[in-house]
Amino acid sequence: MDFFKMSGSGNDFILFDNRGGTLAAVKDMPAFVQAICRRKVSVGADGVILVEPSERADFRWRFFNADGSEVEMCGNGGRCVARFAFLQGIAGERMSFETVAGIIDAEVRGDVVKLRLTEPSALEAGRIVPLQDERVTVDSINTGVPHVVAFVADLDHFDVFRYGRALRFSEAFAPAGTNANFVTVTGPQSLSVRTYERGVEDETLACGTGSVASALAAAARGEVTSPVEVTVRSGEVLKIHFEKNDGAFRNVYLEGRVRVVYEGQLWEEAWLGQGD
Numbered sequence: 001m002d003f004f005k006m007s008g009s010g011n012d013f014i015l016f017d018n019r020g021g022t023l024a025a026v027k028d029m030p031a032f033v034q035a036i037c038r039r040k041v042s043v044g045a046d047g048v049i050l051v052e053p054s055e056r057a058d059f060r061w062r063f064f065n066a067d068g069s070e071v072e073m074c075g076n077g078g079r080c081v082a083r084f085a086f087l088q089g090i091a092g093e094r095m096s097f098e099t100v101a102g103i104i105d106a107e108v109r110g111d112v113v114k115l116r117l118t119e120p121s122a123l124e125a126g127r128i129v130p131l132q133d134e135r136v137t138v139d140s141i142n143t144g145v146p147h148v149v150a151f152v153a154d155l156d157h158f159d160v161f162r163y164g165r166a167l168r169f170s171e172a173f174a175p176a177g178t179n180a181n182f183v184t185v186t187g188p189q190s191l192s193v194r195t196y197e198r199g200v201e202d203e204t205l206a207c208g209t210g211s212v213a214s215a216l217a218a219a220a221r222g223e224v225t226s227p228v229e230v231t232v233r234s235g236e237v238l239k240i241h242f243e244k245n246d247g248a249f250r251n252v253y254l255e256g257r258v259r260v261v262y263e264g265q266l267w268e269e270a271w272l273g274q275g276d
């Protein structure tokens, strides 16, 4: 099974062109995904992307987190799959693809990919959430997948794992759970974000939909205007463009560089029998 390994600003993925049933031998997809996402004993990644045929767009893709959970969308994964599709001749520089979250337009310019995301929804500002022995104020929004955004003062020394897990599993966001973003606004068009990701169950080096959620939450508070440069944990910068009209956000774009790390051939021993 041929695959690509790609990185979207440090959020890394294993991509398969599954249009011809490359993965037909896989009987349990979540178990397969968990196995190949394990670092040191297999390929290792934050998630897996399967490109499949679509009646409604150039192609469809399914996204699986490293824990095997299939979820609606992935912003950095979307940027990677757009460049993958272009490089593989599956689509041109301008394309549209189908996700569980909806149809997304993409434009590939060299190693920079710009996505037009689905309309954000369910923005709730100033939610008071009990968190261990404290109560915190967070904003929540869905940017393809669910996110909470908390504004903090000293991001570099913030315990993202502890508070990220507490928010991820908080009753307030049950049963689906959420991704948790911790943000410091650094200027009228810039902020820094660290994200604890659902389904990776750890902090990742970047989160695309989380960066968008953070930019829109800050814009809703009147603290930033479009375009917003988001510095992620890897140190790379994602650019978020949006229109804000009477509190609603439209034409939301996520832009940034993606890297092809390598192309590979997956051996069965890299996934079969890993639980033994």
Ligand SMILES: N[C@H](CCC[C@H](N)C(=O)O)C(=O)O
Pocket (backbone or CB within 6 Å): 011, 065, 071, 073, 074, 075, 076, 077, 145, 146, 179, 197, 198, 199, 200, 206, 207, 208, 209, 210
């Ligand atoms: N972990 C997320 C999906 C991937 C989101 C992130 N990698 C991105 O770039 O948007 C979730 O389960 O909702």
